[in-house]
Amino acid sequence: MTSPFEYAPAPESRSIVDIKPSYGLFIDGEFVDGHGKAFKTISPATEEVLAEVAEASEADVAKAVKAARKAYDKVWGPMPGRERAKYLYRIARIIQERGRELAVLESLDNGKPIKESRDVDIPTVAAHFFYYAGWADKLEHSGFGSTPLGVAGQVIPWNFPLLMLAWKIAPALACGNTVVLKPAETTPLTALLFAEICQQADLPAGVVNIVTGAGETGRALVSHPDVDKVAFTGSTDVGRAIAKAVAGSDKKVTLELGGKAANIVFDDAPIDQAVEGIVNGIFFNQGHVCCAGSRLLVQESVAEEVLDRLKRRMSTLRVGDPLDKNTDVGAINSAEQLARIRELSDIGEQEGAGRWSPACDLPSNGFWFPPTLFTGVTQAHRIAREEIFGPVLSVLTFRTPSEAVEKANNTPYGLSAGVWTDKGSRILHMANQLRAGVVWANTFNKFDPTSPFGGYKESGYGREGGRHGLEAYLR
Amino acid sequence: MTRLDVRKTYKLYIGGAFPRSESGHSYVVNDSKGAFVANASLASRKDARDAVTAARKAFGGWSGRTAYNRAQILYRVAEIMEDRRPQFVQAVVQSEGLSASKAERVVDEAIDRLVWYAGWADKITQVVGGANPVAGPFFNLSTPEPTGVVAVLAPQASSLLGLVSVVAPAIVTGNTVVVVSSYERPLPAVTFSEVLATSDVPGGVVNILTGSAATIGPWLAGHMDVNALDLTGIAGQTALATDLEVAAADNLKRVRRAPAAEPDWTLDPGTGAMTAFLETKTVWHPIGV
C-alpha cells in the first residue's frame, strides 16, 4: 500500500539491554554452571544468536529442588506473610523501574512487537506481583486456607515468557511456597533477568530458582519426588503426560493447556468494535495465545459484511521488526512453530477452505507468517479443530444462538470464548451456555491479575489470577 | 554557639493545601513531658465545612480510580513514610513519650499497616462481593462501593499508628475523609499529611484538622453532606459519643461507634474497618436470547 503517509521506521533502542554472551542457572541465589548441553537462544526476527544458555541436567534440577526445600523449611515457610509481601512489592517495583529493559529483551527473544511487550506484557507482570504481594498477609481471608504446599515445580511456555513466569511465581511465593521454574527453551532471557531482579530485591536464596533447559529438564522437574506442586502451561499433549506422571503421587497439579476458542459475532454486534475484537483475538501476539479467538463464528446474515470489514482492517496491520514501535504483528517464535503453522494452513487449503492474507512485505531473514484467514470453514475441517497457535483465523457461520453454542462447545478444548452482541441478556445467556473458563463479551484477550483464568475440559484445570488463583498454592 | 533551628508551623491539611485555620486561632501543643513544642492551628467549624467540601469534590475522582491505582498510591505513601522513618520516630517519641525503640516499632507497624491496607484495594471486592444464585433466569451480582465522605475522629493516644489505622481502611476502598487528629498529639498527623501531599494522593482525599473532637465533632456529625462517622477518637466518652450518634441520625450516617477504650492497635484489624464504610450494590439482569 503506497499511502502518502508512510510511517518511517521508529525503532526502540536496543542499547538499554545488556545481554551477556552466556548464562548459567539461577540456583540458591546465585548463577551457577549447568551440567547439561548448553544451547543458544536466537531472535526469531533476524535469526541472530542472542546468547548461550545452560541446560539443567537432572542433577542440576535436584540441586535446585534441594535449595528450594531448604529455603522453604528455614526461611520462606516460617516468614510472616507481611514480610513475604514486602519482598514481592520490591520485586514488583523493580519490574516497573526496569520495565523498558524487560520489554525490549522480551521482544528480542520472543519476537512479539515492542508495543505489546511495553504496553501489555510488562505492566501486567508488575501488576501480578503487586496483586499477589497483597495476599501474602491476608491468606486467612482467601477461603482456601493459609498453609502453603512446599516446593513448586513450574514449567512455562514461550508465548508470554515473563507474564507466564509472573502468573506462576507471584501466587506461589505469596502463599509461602518456594519455586523452581523452567522457562521455555526459546525464551529464557527475561526469566534470567528476573533472577537478577530477585537478587536486587534481596530475595532470600533458594526462594526462586530458575533452571533453563528443554523437555528433559522439564520432565526431571515435574517428576522430582520432593516437588509438592506442579504447575504447567503449554500444550495439551505435554499436559496429558504430566497428569499421567503425577498420578498416584501426592503432588498437586494445575495445567493450563491449549484452546480453540470460538469468537461469536451476532448480527447486532457493535460491528467496528467486533472487527477489532476479532483482529485482537487472533493476531495479537501473532496468534501465539492459548485463548486466541481462532474460530470466528459469525452469524450468517452479517457474514459478508463482517468479512469485508475484517479484510479491510487486516490490510492495515503492520507486520515486521518487533522492535519497531509501529509493528502490530511480530515474528513467529521459532522455525518449528512456523513449520507447524504452514503445515496446517496448507491442510486448510487442501480441505477446501478459502485462504486470504493481505499483501505483506515480509523480511527475508527470520520466521514470518502473514495474518491469514480461511473462509468457508466447517467443524469438519482440521483447521477448525486443531490448535494452530499462529495468526490464522478460521471463519465459520451459524444461524441461531443455540447453533452458535453447539458449535462453540463442540471441541475437546474449553479455555475461552468471545460473544459480540448489543443485547445484555444474550451475553449472559451465552456466557451461561459456553463451556469455557473465560468468556469475553464485547471484548477479547483482556487479562487482569484479579481475574481468574483457566480452562474447562482438555484446556486444563486450575485457575490463575484472582482470589481463585490462590487455591492451587494453599492447603 | 549552637545553631538555632528553624521551627515548623503546624497547619491544617485541606484540599491538598496547608492553610491555617480561617479563625486565626491556634493552641499550645506540648510534648509528652509538658515542654512547649508549637502553636498548632485550632480548626474551626468553618474549616470543617471547607474540608467536607474538599472531600466531596475529591470523591468522584478517587472512587473512580481503579483499585490497582489506589493500591499503588497507598503503597507509595508507605514508601515515603519509610523514607522519613527517622522523622516519624522522633515525632512519636516527642508526642507519646515512648522510648526510641518502642517508637521505632510503632512507626514500623504504621508503615506495615499501610502496606497491608494497600493490598486490600483490589481484593476486598473479591472477599465481600460475589454472584448470587437467585432462583430465576437472572444474573445477580453484589459488589461493595464506597459510601462517600467519612468524618473520622482519630485516636487520642496512638497518634500515628492509630491514625493510620483509621484513615487507611476508609480511603483504600475509595472513600474520602475528614479527620480530626488527636488533640494533644497532633504533630505526627501533620507530618503524615505532608507525606500524603507528596505521595500522589489527590488533594481532598484526606483532610486533616488539628483540633478538638468535642468542638468539631458535632459539626461533622450533623453535616448533611457527610455519609459516615468514625467515633474511635472519643473512646470512652459515652455522653459525647451518644450525642454525635444522635446528630448523625438526621441523614442516617453510617456510624462506627466509639469503643469503651482505645484499642490495641497492634492487633490484626480484620476487615471491619473497611466494611463499615462500604455499601453493597446488587445488580440484576435477565439471562435469555
Added chain:
Amino acid sequence: MTSSSTTAKPTGQGSSATGAPVVSADFSDITRTDASLRRFLHGLPGVDQVGAEARAASLGTRSIKTTAKEFAIDLAIRMVDLTTLEGQDTHGKVRALAAKAMHPDPADPTCPMTAAVCVYPDMVATAKEVLGDSGVHVAAVATAFPSGRAALDIKLADTHDAVEAGADEIDMVIDRGAFLSGRYKDVHDEIVAVREACARPDGTTAHLKVIFETGELQTYDNVRRASWLAMMAGGHFIKTSTGKVQPAATLPVTMIMLEAVRDFREQTGQMVGVKPAGGIRTTKDAIKYLVTVNEVAGQDWLDPDWFRFGASTLLNDLLMQRTKMKTGRYSGPDYFTLD
C-alpha cells in the same frame, strides 16, 4: 459490494473502488418522517464505548518520526481552519489572523498556508479583503452559532449574509434540542434548508460543514446517528464541535465520524469530509488524528479538501515542531507570532 443485511439502506450506486460514476443516492424513503429516520438511524450498528476508545488510544500510540513527521506537520498546517470566534473580535483582529493564515511562519516562506480562516459572518468581508485570491478560504459559522437556538428564518438569514459577504464555506450547528428529543426530521430538514441557502446566484454553492456539538450528544451512538443524518441531508463536511462546549473534539469521536464517512462512501460512492474542532492544541495530538484518518478512513481523506482541524493555538505548535525538524533545536514561543 452487496450487503445482505436486513436494515434499510439508502438506494443508490456505490462501487467507488471500481471508479464507477458516482450518483447521488436517494434517501427520501428514509428521511420522510421522524419514524422512518428513527428506524434507520437506530438500526445502525451500535458503538461499544470501551472498544472504540481502546482503538483510538491504540492509534494514538503510533510513533511518527522523521520523514513521516515532516509530512504530517506540513499536511496538518495545510488542514488548519485558523479560527477566531470571540465576542471581542474586531476587524483588526481578523486582519491579523488572515495575514497569519497566509504566512504562518514569518521566518520561513516555504511554510504552507492554512486551509482557511474561520470567523463570524460579520467578519467575512474583512477576511476576504485580506486573503484575496491567495487560496486560503473563508469559512463562516452561521445558524445562530454556537447554540443554534433561534428561529429557522433567522438562521437562514445568518447563512445568506455570510454567503453574500463571500464565505467559501459555512459551518452550521444542528439543533441539538431537536436531535436529543428525537425530532430527527427537523434536524434533517434544517440542514437541507441551510444547504440551499448556501447556493450562490452564479450556480455555485458554499460548502456546508455540519457541526454536531458532540460534547452535548454525549454517546458515540448519537455521533454515528448524527453523522448519517447530516450526510443524508447533503452536508459536505461533518464537524465535531463549536469549541465553546467541553468536551470538544476527541480522538474517539473523530474516529467514529471517520468510520461513518467511510461507510457512507462504501454505500453511496460519495465522499464527505470530517473536521474535529476545539481542544486540539499540540502537534502530537494533530498527528494522532492524521494517523486515525489514514488507518480508518483511508488515504483519500488525507487532504485539506476532506479533513480539517478547527484550531487556533495548534498552529503555533505545528510551526514550532516544524522548525525543530528543520533546525534540530527546540524552539520557543518568542519566535512565532501571536496575532
